Amino acid sequence: MAKLDRRLDLKRPVTVWRSQDLIEGREASSLTMILRTVGCRWNRCTMCGYASEGAPATAEDLIAQFERAMQRSSGAQIVKIYTSGSFLDPQELPEPARDKILQRLEASGIKRLVIESRPEYITAERVDKCLSSLETEFAIGLETANDLIRQQLIGKGFSFQDFVAASEIVHEQGGRVKAYLLLKPPSRSEGEAMRDAIASARAAGPFAEVLSLNLCNIQRNTYVEHLWEKGEYRPPWLWSALEVLKSVPGPIVCDPVGAGTRRGPHNCGECDAAVAEAIRSHALAQDVGPFDNLDFVCRTAWYELMDLEERAFGNPIV
Ligand code: SF4
Ligand SMILES: [Zn+2]
Numbered sequence: 001m002a003k004l005d006r007r008l009d010l011k012r013p014v015t016v017w018r019s020q021d022l023i024e025g026r027e028a029s030s031l032t033m034i035l036r037t038v039g040c041r042w043n044r045c046t047m048c049g050y051a052s053e054g055a056p057a058t059a060e061d062l063i064a065q066f067e068r069a070m071q072r073s074s075g076a077q078i079v080k081i082y083t084s085g086s087f088l089d090p091q092e093l094p095e096p097a098r099d100k101i102l103q104r105l106e107a108s109g110i111k112r113l114v115i116e117s118r119p120e121y122i123t124a125e126r127v128d129k130c131l132s133s134l135e136t137e138f139a140i141g142l143e144t145a146n147d148l149i150r151q152q153l154i155g156k157g158f159s160f161q162d163f164v165a166a167s168e169i170v171h172e173q174g175g176r177v178k179a180y181l182l183l184k185p186p187s188r189s190e191g192e193a194m195r196d197a198i199a200s201a202r203a204a205g206p207f208a209e210v211l212s213l214n215l216c217n218i219q220r221n222t223y224v225e226h227l228w229e230k231g232e233y234r235p236p237w238l239w240s241a242l243e244v245l246k247s248v249p250g251p252i253v254c255d256p257v258g259a260g261t262r263r264g265p266h267n268c269g270e271c272d273a274a275v276a277e278a279i280r281s282h283a284l285a286q287d288v289g290p291f292d293n294l295d296f297v298c299r300t301a302w303y304e305l306m307d308l309e310e311r312a313f314g315n316p317i318v
Contacts, residue, residue, distance in 0.1 A: 010036060010061040014053060014084070016069040020284060021078050022251070023112060027284055030078035033069035035062055037092040040085030042118060044155045045141075046186055049219030050084035059097035066101050070108070079105060080114040087115035088126045088138075098126075102133035110134060114178070116141070119158050119166035127173050138170045139178040139212070144185065144196055145203035153185040155223075160203070167207040179208040183215050183244060183265075184236045186224050189309045190302075194240040201248035213254040215241055215265035228263075236265045238275040239302040245279065246288045253283040268298035 014034040021030040039054025057065070066081070073079065081101070085092050093101075105113055113130065114137040122138060130136040142163045143154050150156045167177045181200050184193025201211050215236050218228045227233035241254055256279045258264025260272030267275060271294070278290055 008055060010055060010057045011064040011068065012036075013065040013069045016072055018072060018076070022253075022284060022286075023077060025286075028077040028111070029075050030080060031069070031073045031076040032080040032082065033066065034082045034084060035065045035069075035093075037062065037083045037085055039092070040118075041089055041091055042085075042157055044157060046153065046155050046223040047182070047216055047219065049222045049225070052221060053084045059094040059100075062093060062097040063100050066097075066104070070104070073108065073110070077111040078114060079110045079112075082116055086117040086121045088117040088121035088123075090121075099129070102130060106133040112137060114139060117166075119162045122166040122169055124169055124173070127170055127175055131173050131175050135176070137176040137178050137209070138166075139180060140166060140208075141180045141182075142200070142204055143180065143182040143214075145200040146196055149185055149188070149196060153187050154182065163204070164207055176210070177208040178210045178212055179204040180212045180214050183213055183241060185216070186227050186233055189306070189313055190234075190237060190240055191306045191310050193236060194243055194306075197240075197244045198247045201244065201252060205249065209251070211248070211250075211252040213241060213244055213252060215254065215256050215259070217258045217265070218263035235263065237302045238265050238267050238272060238279065239299055241265060241279060242275065242291050242294070245282055246291055250286045252286075254279050255283065256280070267296070267302065271296035271298060 014036050016033045019030055019032065020027050022028065036053060036055050037057055039051050043051045081087055083092055087093055112135045116139040119140055140163055143156060144150050145160050147159050170177050181197055183197045188196065197213065204211060218225050218235060224233055238256060238259060241256065245252060245254060256265055256276045259276035260266050266272050275294055278294055282288065
């Protein structure tokens with residue numbers, strides 16, 4: 001029998017890593033795994049290239065992937081299971097696999113599970129199943145509190161009210177909600193995107209225990225990549241991310257994935273590593289104080305560019 005390509009071995013997760021997170025304000029060790037499922041059923045968001053990661057994984061494959069990832073769980077208090085889609089979609093993660101995973105996590109004494117799901121799969125019954133096994137945080141890709149931007153520019157296919165309803169289902173049963181916010185959607189200037197992220201954080205805050213600011217990366221085979229190739233999209237500046245983190249009451253975390261690369265959020269190239277490091281430290285310390293020590297020349301360029309953009313297209317910021 002031909003040997004399976006390692007990347008497409010359905011008994012192995014896409015990737016697994018260890019990191020540090022927060023539980024009740026204290027640092028805790030976490031294990032993150034990305035399971036290879038059939039992929040997101042929606043598969044229409046303009047910045048998302050996860051569709052290319054899907055493969056016809058069975059319940060048995062998914063349990064094997066999970067078990068393989070759990071080999072690295074020693075000492076972990078938090079387990080995050082991502083599927084590049086929705087953990088609660090039974091088409092992606094068949095119920096027997098979900099049940100088995102929950103039982104296993106409960107037996108292993110893990111304190112908190114973090115999963116991601118679109119709101120339409122968040123039902124009282126599924127939430128109850130998770131919570132009766134262990135404390136669970138349900139992460140929802142709200143992206144923005146603005147329905148027009150979410151619908152027209154991101155193509156998300158659900159409303160702010162759908163997010164609120166899902167959050168209420170989770171909270172009624174004592175679960176936690178994490179809301180993902182996107183900086184910056186396509187066809188928004190830097191300033192517009194920054195203001196939208198700030199307004200969205202304020203609007204979503206009352207419905208979530210924690211916010212996660214996701215800085216847009218150019219993923220392959222996406223509409224955003226198409227715009228970027230035509231020179232019509234630039235990933236957000238790291239300065240804009242700092243401004244959002246400084247402007248909203250926490251807890252808010254941000255992992256600047258791909259910072260400093262052409263496809264990732266970036267400043268001038270000189271200061272990217274230092275600013276990204278400050279953003280990572282903030283995720284654990286929730287202290288914006290150290291941001292004031294970051295003073296690199298391109299901050300002025302960022303501000304002037306944003307001002308020019310605003311003057312050209314409206315909404316001047318000065
Ligand atoms: S962003 Fe989420 S909902 Fe949208 S296509 Fe990607 S995985 Fe699906
Ligand atoms: Zn710089």
